[in-house]
Amino acid sequence: MKHNKNHTPLLLTLIFLDFFFIVASWLHYNTNLIPNDSFSITKDFGYAEIAQYWKELAIAALLFKAFQKTGDYIFIVWSLLFTYMLLDDSVRIHEVMGSVIDNQFFLTSSLPLNLRGQDFGELITITLIGSVFLLLFIKYFYKSK
Numbered sequence: 001m002k003h004n005k006n007h008t009p010l011l012l013t014l015i016f017l018d019f020f021f022i023v024a025s026w027l028h029y030n031t032n033l034i035p036n037d038s039f040s041i042t043k044d045f046g047y048a049e050i051a052q053y054w055k056e057l058a059i060a061a062l063l064f065k066a067f068q069k070t071g072d073y074i075f076i077v078w079s080l081l082f083t084y085m086l087l088d089d090s091v092r093i094h095e096v097m098g099s100v101i102d103n104q105f106f107l108t109s110s111l112p113l114n115l116r117g118q119d120f121g122e123l124i125t126i127t128l129i130g131s132v133f134l135l136l137f138i139k140y141f142y143k144s145k
Helices: 005-030 047-070 074-091 093-105 117-143
Strands: none
Touching (some): 005 047, 074 093, 074 117
C-alpha cells in the first residue's frame, strides 16, 4: 500500500491525544490544576484508557479495511491482534485466565523471581496467545503480496 498524505492529520491527532493525557496526568499528580483522577493515565477506565480503547478499535478497523482493499491476509492477523489487545485491555483476559490457571493448578509461592501463582498464570496465557499470533504472522507474512 502506498503512503497517503491524507492520513498525516489522523496520525498527528493520535499523537497529540497521547501527549494531552500524559500532560494531564502529570498535572493531576503534581499540581492542583486537575483534581479529577479520571485524567490519570494509571486509572482503570479513566479517560486515557477509554481513548486507548477507541484507538485500538480504529486501528483494527483500518487494518480490516486494508485487508478488504488488498486481499492480503497479513492485515487480518494485525486486525485480530489489535482486537485482542482491545479485549484484553477492557475485560482483562490475561488477568482472569492467570487467576483461573493459578486456581486450577494450585501454583505455589516457590516460583522463580518471587512470582505469585497468578503472575505465572498470566505469563502462561500471554505466551500461548502470543505464540498463536506469532505462527499466524509467520504463515501470512510469507504469503503476503
